[in-house]
Amino acid sequence: MAVATRSVQRTRWIKLQVFRYITFAAAAVFFLVPIGAMLEFSTRGNTGERTLAYWQSIFSYPDLIDFNFGPAPDAAINASLELALITSVVMLVLLVPTMVWVRLKLPHLSRLVEFICLLPLTIPAIVLVVGLFPMYIWLGTNLSDSILTLAFAYVVLVLPYCYRALDAGLGGIDVKTLSEAARSLGASWFAVMWRVIVPNISNAILNATLLSVALVLGEYTIANNLLYNNLQVELVHLGRANAGVSIAVAVASLLFAFLLLVLLAFIGGRPRRARPEAATALAGPLAASQT
Amino acid sequence: MTERSGVEVRLENLVRRYGAVTALDGLSLTLAPGELVALLGPSGCGKTTALRLLAGLEEADEGRIVVAGKDVTGLPANRRNIGMVFQAYSLFPHMVAWENVAFGLQMRRVGTAERKKRALETLELVGLGRLANRYANQLSGGQQQRVALARALAIRPQVLLLDEPLSALDAKVRARLRDEIRRIQLEVGITTLFVTHDQEEALAIADRVGVMQAGKLEQLGSPVMVYSRPATPFVADFVGLTNRIKGIVRGGAIDIRGASIPLVDPTSADGPAVALIRPEAVTLTSDGAMEAGPLVGTVIAVAFLGATSRVTVDLGDTTVLAQVATSAASQNPAGSKVRLTLRPDPVLIQREEAAPTAS
Numbered sequence: 001m002a003v004a005t006r007s008v009q010r011t012r013w014i015k016l017q018v019f020r021y022i023t024f025a026a027a028a029v030f031f032l033v034p035i036g037a038m039l040e041f042s043t044r045g046n047t048g049e050r051t052l053a054y055w056q057s058i059f060s061y062p063d064l065i066d067f068n069f070g071p072a073p074d075a076a077i078n079a080s081l082e083l084a085l086i087t088s089v090v091m092l093v094l095l096v097p098t099m100v101w102v103r104l105k106l107p108h109l110s111r112l113v114e115f116i117c118l119l120p121l122t123i124p125a126i127v128l129v130v131g132l133f134p135m136y137i138w139l140g141t142n143l144s145d146s147i148l149t150l151a152f153a154y155v156v157l158v159l160p161y162c163y164r165a166l167d168a169g170l171g172g173i174d175v176k177t178l179s180e181a182a183r184s185l186g187a188s189w190f191a192v193m194w195r196v197i198v199p200n201i202s203n204a205i206l207n208a209t210l211l212s213v214a215l216v217l218g219e220y221t222i223a224n225n226l227l228y229n230n231l232q233v234e235l236v237h238l239g240r241a242n243a244g245v246s247i248a249v250a251v252a253s254l255l256f257a258f259l260l261l262v263l264l265a266f267i268g269g270r271p272r273r274a275r276p277e278a279a280t281a282l283a284g285p286l287a288a289s290q291t
Numbered sequence: 292m293t294e295r296s297g298v299e300v301r302l303e304n305l306v307r308r309y310g311a312v313t314a315l316d317g318l319s320l321t322l323a324p325g326e327l328v329a330l331l332g333p334s335g336c337g338k339t340t341a342l343r344l345l346a347g348l349e350e351a352d353e354g355r356i357v358v359a360g361k362d363v364t365g366l367p368a369n370r371r372n373i374g375m376v377f378q379a380y381s382l383f384p385h386m387v388a389w390e391n392v393a394f395g396l397q398m399r400r401v402g403t404a405e406r407k408k409r410a411l412e413t414l415e416l417v418g419l420g421r422l423a424n425r426y427a428n429q430l431s432g433g434q435q436q437r438v439a440l441a442r443a444l445a446i447r448p449q450v451l452l453l454d455e456p457l458s459a460l461d462a463k464v465r466a467r468l469r470d471e472i473r474r475i476q477l478e479v480g481i482t483t484l485f486v487t488h489d490q491e492e493a494l495a496i497a498d499r500v501g502v503m504q505a506g507k508l509e510q511l512g513s514p515v516m517v518y519s520r521p522a523t524p525f526v527a528d529f530v531g532l533t534n535r536i537k538g539i540v541r542g543g544a545i546d547i548r549g550a551s552i553p554l555v556d557p558t559s560a561d562g563p564a565v566a567l568i569r570p571e572a573v574t575l576t577s578d579g580a581m582e583a584g585p586l587v588g589t590v591i592a593v594a595f596l597g598a599t600s601r602v603t604v605d606l607g608d609t610t611v612l613a614q615v616a617t618s619a620a621s622q623n624p625a626g627s628k629v630r631l632t633l634r635p636d637p638v639l640i641q642r643e644e645a646a647p648t649a650s
Binding site for chain 2: 173174177178180181182183184185186187188191195196199200
């Protein structure tokens with residue numbers, strides 16, 4: 001009887017393993033074949049020879065990349081990277097304290113905040129552009145016409161994804177008790193956020209940041225329609241003039257996102273282990289009792 | 292051992308409302324320096340609200356909170372110097388035990404070496420020196436609450452607040468940690484307010500017990516006084532088990548099935564009433580062939596409690612609980628006839644038409 005049960009369990013386990021490998025292989029093929037094809041295309045010359053000319057020439061396009069990182073970047077990659085940074089920072093500064101405050105003091109507003117944050121998901125980017133256009137005309141006339149002003153629109157665009165990631169992180173800890181414990185120990189609200197909440201939702205913050213960076217690096221519609229030149233807009237322009245370089249940059253941006261993911265896995269995935277016991281010299285008679 | 296160095300704490304006429312619900316309805320309570328007062332009551336009676344107002348985690352709608360002669364009613368929680376242990380596990384998950392304990396010292400800008408030394412000393416006080424480098428998820432529930440206690444004590448607070456810190460622990464650990472808390476409280480000499488719904492816990496460790504109901508303090512007194520001389524029927528009901536037996540009040544005593552028992556309030560008006568009698572005030576006798584009588588009944592259940600047993604006796608129209616020595620209970624198994632004797636201690640009465648059952 002027991003042998004038969006074990007046999008059935010083993011058969012199920014094998015089936016499950018086979019299913020896992022097939023699913024993994026299918027997903028890998030789905031993602032890797034187009035990237036492989038892009039890599040292949042971007043490393044072939046006009047006569048079919050293997051060459052890195054397209055990759056090397058990326059730096060010869062001043063509209064694509066230069067070394068001017070500042071408040072008014074000229075090159076598309078610089079602009080997109082700066083936008084990704086600004087969007088991520090503004091999103092975190094705006095969203096984390098708001099979400100914590102709503103959980104602590106205004107829980108009855110949580111549904112409303114969720115609704116507002118998820119709203120951009122339901123509005124197509126092109127409709128957003130129609131609404132944003134007059135605002136950007138005013139911004140360009142009265143404040144600044146820098147491409148970095150796109151960060152305002154991008155913060156709205158990334159809200160739904162970042163809200164979900166942060167909400168999952170905050171749901172994993174007892175925000176109220178931890179905050180009250182910290183307050184009773186003398187922590188200011190800033191210290192509560194910075195020393196207690198943020199370290200405990202670091203994975204969620206990394207996830208939200210990654211999502212926001214990926215979204216900003218891949219954004220085309222808003223930038224193009226508001227007549228700004230970010231990475232994706234420049235890629236389309238470049239694709240018309242030099243498809244090889246355009247594809248090389250696209251592969252590079254994909255690799256950049258992949259690197260971010262790997263970093264996330266390494267930084268966020270570290271398990272907590274007890275530190276060496278030798279660090280503390282004092283030991284009590286009841287220390288080992290498991291009460 | 293019991294050098295008391297705590298401060299006086301006064302809660303004066305505290306009122307706290309949540310919309311239409313009044314959670315605290317004019318609570319006044321004074322804790323003497325170094326005293327441990329337990330607030331006891333059912334869920335929703337306002338005991339945790341009182342604690343949170345004292346901690347500064349909520350604001351009072353009316354009333355004053357005075358700690359060591361200073362009015363702290365308007366002070367935020369982080370400026371009150373009050374340590375608190377929470378019902379839920381509240382250790383910071385990203386810090387090891389000693390870092391948790393040192394957190395309050397860090398907020399007070401104590402130097403790194405000094406705060407580590409003090410954190411380890413305080414962990415030693417709660418018997419967890421060797422586990423100083425463990426994260427919360429590597430500690431048992433009891434250990435986590437002891438670290439939380441150390442964390443609250445490390446800042447050398449004026450007052451210690453314990454919000455049902457043992458409720459998530461199993462019975463054996465609860466009893467051990469309860470005694471541990473009392474030992475440490477006496478050793479440190481800190482004024483402590485302990486909130487619990489567990490009467491055994493409150494009676495076991497408190498200098499005084501306050502029983503609350505519907506936002507008000509029903510009785511405040513020593514554990515012995517609260518148990519043996521409950522001020523109101525609610526206290527009698529809530530603290531310990533109580534038999535409710537119908538009788539007739541006549542001249543400052545109540546006649547229960549032929550037995551006359553004096554009243555706590557001898558000026559009570561004559562007439563029908565329900566007497567509230569503790570199970571330990573009921574004794575059993577069985578002397579062979581038992582004749583029928585008003586206090587003769589049949590044992591229907593015997594619950595073994597260790598040194599004592601609780602015997603349920605059916606008197607026909609009501610049941611009565613008697614708590615007697617296990618040796619005496621063993622002579623009266625279920626089904627046997629017994630005669631009840633009511634100890635003539637003064638009892639409380641209730642006037643409403645209550646069903647005559649044991650509660």
